[in-house]
Amino acid sequence: MQGTDAHLGWGEHARRRIASCALFELYAVERTSARGKTGEFWVLDAPDWVNVVPVTTTADGEPALIMVRQFRHGAELITTEFPAGLVEPGEDPAAAAARELEEETGCRAGRLTPLNTVLPNPAFMNNRSYTFLAEDLTRIGGTKLDELEALEPRIVPVAEIERNLGTGEYVNALTVLGFLWYRSRGAAPR
Amino acid sequence: MQGTDAHLGWGEHARRRIASCALFELYAVERTSARGKTGEFWVLDAPDWVNVVPVTTTADGEPALIMVRQFRHGAELITTEFPAGLVEPGEDPAAAAARELEEETGCRAGRLTPLNTVLPNPAFMNNRSYTFLAEDLTRIGGTKLDELEALEPRIVPVAEIERNLGTGEYVNALTVLGFLWYRSRGAAPR
Numbered sequence: 233m234q235g236t237d238a239h240l241g242w243g244e245h246a247r248r249r250i251a252s253c254a255l256f257e258l259y260a261v262e263r264t265s266a267r268g269k270t271g272e273f274w275v276l277d278a279p280d281w282v283n284v285v286p287v288t289t290t291a292d293g294e295p296a297l298i299m300v301r302q303f304r305h306g307a308e309l310i311t312t313e314f315p316a317g318l319v320e321p322g323e324d325p326a327a328a329a330a331r332e333l334e335e336e337t338g339c340r341a342g343r344l345t346p347l348n349t350v351l352p353n354p355a356f357m358n359n360r361s362y363t364f365l366a367e368d369l370t371r372i373g374g375t376k377l378d379e380l381e382a383l384e385p386r387i388v389p390v391a392e393i394e395r396n397l398g399t400g401e402y403v404n405a406l407t408v409l410g411f412l413w414y415r416s417r418g419a420a421p422r
Numbered sequence: 423m424q425g426t427d428a429h430l431g432w433g434e435h436a437r438r439r440i441a442s443c444a445l446f447e448l449y450a451v452e453r454t455s456a457r458g459k460t461g462e463f464w465v466l467d468a469p470d471w472v473n474v475v476p477v478t479t480t481a482d483g484e485p486a487l488i489m490v491r492q493f494r495h496g497a498e499l500i501t502t503e504f505p506a507g508l509v510e511p512g513e514d515p516a517a518a519a520a521r522e523l524e525e526e527t528g529c530r531a532g533r534l535t536p537l538n539t540v541l542p543n544p545a546f547m548n549n550r551s552y553t554f555l556a557e558d559l560t561r562i563g564g565t566k567l568d569e570l571e572a573l574e575p576r577i578v579p580v581a582e583i584e585r586n587l588g589t590g591e592y593v594n595a596l597t598v599l600g601f602l603w604y605r606s607r608g609a610a611p612r
Binding site: 237239240241242250251253254255256258260261263265266267269271273274275276301302303304305306307308309310311313348349350351352353354355356357358361379380382383384397398403404405406408409412413415416417 | 453455
């Protein structure tokens with residue numbers, strides 16, 4: 233934290249674990265502000281995430297992206313999202329992106345380029361979400377899903393995503409962000 | 423859920439509350455898939471959120487947006503984000519947006535227009551995030567913060583946000599999404 237920002241800072245003096253599951257650990261932390269206010273804040277300690285924007289074409293040669301349809305247990309509905317998942321301990325985010333792409337779509341990317349890195353929810357989560365552009369795709373097999381995953385990959389024309397963005401099944405924030413970034417800014421210079 | 427999607431569905435048969443705080447309640451739910459797999463999933467039951475993109479100009483007449491700087495307890499760092507907050511029980515999202523704008527920046531909007539609605543994290547959260555464009559701003563007073571809030575509003579030139587998006591303090595996913603949407607798609611037709 234920069235010196236000039238000390239007045240916005242908070243110091244931590246206690247932390248206890250409330251709960252733990254595969255996706256995150258929940259902690260209650262006690263912190264005191266530079267202005268002397270003390271409070272308890274709940275934070276999720278979560279692994280980093282990856283999202284992949286896999287570039288392809290339809291059978292008619294239209295620009296398209298590969299997305300996955302699945303039931304989402306939080307929102308209790310079926311969404312269409314980019315392939316995504318957790319970065320495993322010690323795993324490089326690019327390796328995690330390649331692995332998730334392969335597991336969820338059966339495709340391998342000849343080229344994987346960072347699009348952006350964001351914090352999904354800095355207010356109460358401590359993790360990052362990395363988004364990669366995946367190009368030069370080769371189909372190498374079928375999906376390889378975890379025991380409790382049930383999803384279907386689908387080639388979606390870019391025009392169809394553009395038209396439906398923010399509606400129906402195209403409402404996952406990180407998918408919408410990834411698509412807007414891909415359309416309006418593209419990959420960082422290589 | 424549409425009939426053709428029954429094979430992607432999951433049925434819930436048990437739910438227990440693990441923990442509860444001001445931001446969310448954490449539940450463990452037991453669900454069985456159409457293919458007969460049973461698992462326990464953790465979900466956060468959270469109030470809806472609002473984000474506000476407040477349009478203004480710098481003293482030099484440059485296009486600018488009002489953002490807020492604050493320490494974020496999840497990420498443990500200072501971020502620059504759009505004014506945002508929770509929708510209160512029974513509150514209209516537009517009213518919540520107007521209220522948060524006023525509390526965090528001291529400004530009232532002459533016009534508030536929906537930009538988009540997304541699901542912050544459908545994998546394990548059930549809430550929505552509404553983003554509004556706020557125009558025709560009038561300063562009506564100072565900030566009105568909760569006891570444990572410490573933040574500073576700041577007028578940031580659009581060009582500066584554009585240049586720094588996805589880096590440094592400009593990394594909150596919903597802020598990045600809101601900015602990209604504002605720049606590339608604007609408000610829905612009125």
